[in-house]
Amino acid sequence: MHTRAPYTRPTVQRLSQGPVNPFRHGASPACSEIDGVTVADLVKQHGSPLFVYSENTLRSLYRNAHRAFTRRYEDVQFAWSYKTNHLNAICRVFHQEGSIAEVVSGFEYEKARHNGIPGNQIIFNGPHKEKADLERAISEGAMIQVDNMDELLVLADMAKGRREALPIALRVHISTGGHVVWSKFGFNGDDGEVQQIIRRIIAIPQLRLIGLHTHIGTFILDPEWYQIATRKLVGLALEAEAMGAGPITYLNLGGGFASMARLHYQYLPPEQVTPAVDRYAEAICDTITGMWPANRPLPRLYLETGRALVDDAGYLIASVVAVKRKSIHDPLQAALVAYGKNSAPLVAHGSQNALVLDAGINLLYTTTWYQPRIFPVKPCLDAPVPTTVYGCLCMNIDVIREEAPLPNLNTGDQVVIHPVGAYNQTQSMQFITYRPAAVLVGQDKRVHLIRKRENLEYVQGMEVLPAHLSGS
Amino acid sequence: MASTLSDLMLNDRGFAFDPASGETFQLSTTGLRLVRLLQQGMKPEEAVGYLVGEFEVDENTAWRDATEFLRALEQLGWISA
Numbered sequence A: 001m002h003t004r005a006p007y008t009r010p011t012v013q014r015l016s017q018g019p020v021n022p023f024r025h026g027a028s029p030a031c032s033e034i035d036g037v038t039v040a041d042l043v044k045q046h047g048s049p050l051f052v053y054s055e056n057t058l059r060s061l062y063r064n065a066h067r068a069f070t071r072r073y074e075d076v077q078f079a080w081s082y083k084t085n086h087l088n089a090i091c092r093v094f095h096q097e098g099s100i101a102e103v104v105s106g107f108e109y110e111k112a113r114h115n116g117i118p119g120n121q122i123i124f125n126g127p128h129k130e131k132a133d134l135e136r137a138i139s140e141g142a143m144i145q146v147d148n149m150d151e152l153l154v155l156a157d158m159a160k161g162r163r164e165a166l167p168i169a170l171r172v173h174i175s176t177g178g179h180v181v182w183s184k185f186g187f188n189g190d191d192g193e194v195q196q197i198i199r200r201i202i203a204i205p206q207l208r209l210i211g212l213h214t215h216i217g218t219f220i221l222d223p224e225w226y227q228i229a230t231r232k233l234v235g236l237a238l239e240a241e242a243m244g245a246g247p248i249t250y251l252n253l254g255g256g257f258a259s260m261a262r263l264h265y266q267y268l269p270p271e272q273v274t275p276a277v278d279r280y281a282e283a284i285c286d287t288i289t290g291m292w293p294a295n296r297p298l299p300r301l302y303l304e305t306g307r308a309l310v311d312d313a314g315y316l317i318a319s320v321v322a323v324k325r326k327s328i329h330d331p332l333q334a335a336l337v338a339y340g341k342n343s344a345p346l347v348a349h350g351s352q353n354a355l356v357l358d359a360g361i362n363l364l365y366t367t368t369w370y371q372p373r374i375f376p377v378k379p380c381l382d383a384p385v386p387t388t389v390y391g392c393l394c395m396n397i398d399v400i401r402e403e404a405p406l407p408n409l410n411t412g413d414q415v416v417i418h419p420v421g422a423y424n425q426t427q428s429m430q431f432i433t434y435r436p437a438a439v440l441v442g443q444d445k446r447v448h449l450i451r452k453r454e455n456l457e458y459v460q461g462m463e464v465l466p467a468h469l470s471g472s
Numbered sequence B: 001m002a003s004t005l006s007d008l009m010l011n012d013r014g015f016a017f018d019p020a021s022g023e024t025f026q027l028s029t030t031g032l033r034l035v036r037l038l039q040q041g042m043k044p045e046e047a048v049g050y051l052v053g054e055f056e057v058d059e060n061t062a063w064r065d066a067t068e069f070l071r072a073l074e075q076l077g078w079i080s081a
């Protein structure tokens, strides 16, 4: 008996873009394993959808970034940004590598302490810090980055009666000329506000300014912006010292380095756009060493890099639950209709593949900014064609990617979405379905469950039924 | 103006040229197989039978997909409804 060939759907696709390539038939890049563990095994053990993290990638991204900085600067300390991914297993990988913690709330502070990080190795950031959280942070020696005047006054009050002045840092927002200033956070470093606050701090004997912090934004693709920001931050530090604030012992340049994700408007692939960490390191370190007075020890440099350390280590496996065709219209005609230049009904110009996955955008917050790559799990001989990938939510906006290049897939096939390691765990919401499990593939290829799939008990655990509604 | 199916020029990799409109198309492996069978004058039901015999697919799925595919060929004007 002869064996049958693997099946893919019969389709016909008009070749309208790019040079005609009759040989495109033949290869769709696939992702059938993650760090040597087959996707099929992962799904068999842990179900679909499933978040998968590579311990190997986490550690190598960290080491690569750390090396880029320590090669150029002696006193560098990374602080893991809990908001980027707060799964304890992930945080602990970074802590094992030598990272301290950067937190922006009482919740994250508790999580870092729970992960064994002492208070004096926690950078406490954020625009809202509860009084009780500040009290704990002070008593445990955390590095408080003051965001606003109200917080400063609360701290001045809390520090009354201390034997030694309370060390603090100021968060500053800075214009680099290139990006929208994140003026929500901290004090203005361009219009004299910071200097005014520093004067105020000098006048409060129980406070002592020892550091300056800035986080210029996220997914910054131009390292030069760090050079500008660092120049301004160092300028402010030297000015503070000249004003009599005492020695500034650390500078904190926040996060913001880009990962290998691709933004929606981004034409070129990340391999050509995302700068190497070395370029950020060079912009920051060379600026500090070039400006700092030669007769003084360099300040410690803190970095709160988030997405660049975790994004590429995260994958989401999902399954195709339905295949569809979606009509598409002639782009010129559609544009004329949109501008009211054509009242004729839009005629379908053709159709394109569409699929529904068992995971929705409630798990993939970063699809707001990114076009994630979506790989078939099974290697496929068909050429990839533009495919609309829908999530499983009952919402029209639940589109994971408008046009992913994918071969013809069938119901039951699996796909791997990448990179999804940053912000999707922490910003995902439970909506309609249970959120999936997460596993960590260890360096020895052992697969560790690091977050269980949710269940009814978990989701309802915080609900309370009033007595008159609780009878069955 | 589109050609009829028998006028289409195909290569073994599924690349199709429509000489009437001058447009080019890419057929998937099974799409190419179906077009070739239809070009030989085979009826759709028969052609789907070949798909099921040659590829790992059950009859229902093959029918569903082939129906959509035939609709796409109609839309292109290669076959008539």
Ligand SMILES: Cc1ncc(COP(=O)(O)O)c(C=O)c1O
Residues within 6 Å of the ligand: A081, A084, A102, A125, A126, A215, A217, A218, A219, A254, A255, A256, A257, A304, A305, A306, A307, A308, A422
């Ligand atoms: C204060 C602070 N530090 C660090 C980060 C991490 O940023 P990224 O993931 O862009 O590196 C953020 C993110 O918003 C932040 O607000």
